[in-house]
Amino acid sequence: MTAPYDPTDREKVVAKLPAELRKELKVRAAELGKDIQDAVTEGVEAWRKAKGRPVVDTAGGTSFATYLPAGLYGKLKQDCKTRSVSYNQGIAQSIRLWLDSNPSPRPRPARVTGARRIIFGNQKGGVGKTSVSAGVAQALAESGHRTLLIDFDPQGHLTKQLGYPMLDIDEASLAKHMLKEAKGGLSELLVPIKGGDFEEHLWLLPACKDAFLLDAKLATTKAVRIKETALEKALEPVEQEFDYIIVDCPPSLGYSMDTALYYCRTRDGEEPNASGIVVPVLAEDSSADAYDMLYDQVQDLIEDMDIDIALLGFVVNMYDSRKGFVATSSLDEWRNIGEPPVLAVVPELKDQREAVRVKKPLLVHAPYGDQADVMRTVARRISA
Template sequence: MASPYPQGDREKVASKLPPSLRQELKIRAAEYSLDIQDAVTTAITTWRETPGGAPADTTGAESFSTWLPAGLYDDFKETCTGRGISYVQGLAQAVRRWLDANPSPADRPAGGIPERKIICNQKGGVGKTAIAAGTAQAYAEAGKRVLLVDYDPQGHLSDQLGIDQIEPGHDSLVSHMCGESDQDLRDLLVTVDDERYGKRLDILPSCFDGFLLDAKVAIKAAQARGYQKESALERALAPVEGDYDVVVIDCPPSLGIAMDAALHYGRRRQGEPAMKSGVIIPVLAEDSSATAYGMLAGQIQDLCLDLDLEIDYLGLVVNLYDSRRGVIATSSLKQWRELGEPPVLAVIGDLKEQREAVRKQMPLLSYAPRSEQADLMRQIAGTPREKGGRA
């Protein structure tokens, strides 16, 4: 069916696509910076001009709608009728052929430098874990290969996703940071098994040994000539970096050596564009959060001066915001916004979906993909929002 498009020469058309094909289309269009309607227009036009091709699997096809140039859908239906196939089969063939002709950039050879997002604040309870997990999910949903590192020995991220923490004495991120492992770090990774992320989201679980990380790294630096404690995290992750487009680090609430290593990892590397890697700082709309932010900013400044680094502030995320808490909340939010630099990337309310997802040990974007909270995670990551409303 079709209904007139009120703002130009397009019309809204409705058909069906299998969920997996629709998700792949969404991701690929985002990878090529295309609107889905433009990708589908090209797909249908090309399919009509080039007969032949294998039938597409339309099992479980669900409602799908988009905007097409006026008249194209009628021409498409005539072509389907002429070829003796259903409209659903024709659309699936067109989309499948377009996807095959436009492979994912993520399939390129490994070896590049990934973007590195350091989610940090020395104050606990500001939502670092939720924001790290949500933005990592948004990147993976949009087609990027993502490594999400549970760098906090408390292991909230691992627990929330139902992933076991690594027991003391076993190979872990800590043993790799201290140069005490000859094993492959990839053996520790857990891939999130969800069609939404297409096996592009890996988790490096937390380890209980992380509580001793500062001491172990300090001892290693004292004993081993040439061992720079600030580069410990980078040395550990270097062997797997080429496998990913984005690495997200969920940091502990600390200002110690572990935090220095995370900040060093997120520095702007030689030849890397500004604002690709750096720190994302979750804060609350309250006075104590401003104090904690000042302490973290001081640590970043000292590290940059001591080691001649550039660390980009990618932005702030004001989390758990509720205007009903009165003038302290509203005035604090105003002050965060008036900073200007770093910018406020998102203001996230005290919403229920994240808590419910944690209870079910599910990723937020899997549990409530159309929720306001999920869309705000996509906003932080700069990836396309879910179409079709909120659930």
């Protein structure tokens, strides 16, 4: 049978929906590994065939946007008119119908290895580790996962971009906890990130300038293996509070990176690829050179400590095909590697730059833009 519309021809649609319905949709879609636009499309198609659907309370609704096939969008508007319901109500009923028809899967068994640990690293600076790690953490939290986002870079770009102050150099910090120089618990340093549909599911561990001293102090310690295990020991007290711990790593190959790589290793009893490293890159040669150095560091640590570290994939950031052959051929080369795979390609758009400028999370500033959707794609792929 021929589809009444071309599924590749979609147009943006905007409705006013209550926050709880939006959150439920995003969580369920993530649980089932489905794009939000596909979930809404299925709901609209089912709603058009259904009769007598109950009214959904849309009071206090705020903006929600997605993409529907152009032909289906027009049919939905006509059906709403025929049934004497508002367009917002038609969308709300469609989503409610999809949720009712697609129940949450059975919860997975409780983890015995703590939170899943994903680090974002690349020796080269300026590739977007901070923006990608922050966006993916927001997307995971938006999907209902309790997520901790750690600024492990002494430059503190992540902390500042989200509008939070760095920890004072005389205060307790992650580095001091790693070196066993801090008083109090690490959980006292965590800050809830407000806004968006991820609120109450996302926390930040801010950066502190004392992290500049971390490599030197780790290098001079006499304790056996503290260089590799320091981050894990520091985070151990808070792990059971979270589903995911996301680490924005510094652009270096020093001891700090070693301890982050050890932290994301596959632990005994943990499923393959549950934790690991995501490598943000650009579609150009210097990113490839930097990845070669990072790959060598990973392999050296694997052999030295007899561990497994999963390379989860690349995120090609700030991609613009208009840059010509250098960009397009480089993207092809990243894809041709095969393993690890390219998880997603982030288009070069203004959304992220604007979010940084106004010091807001991307999924608050531009929650329905193409870059936000890519962050959700990466989150869905690493959580599958």
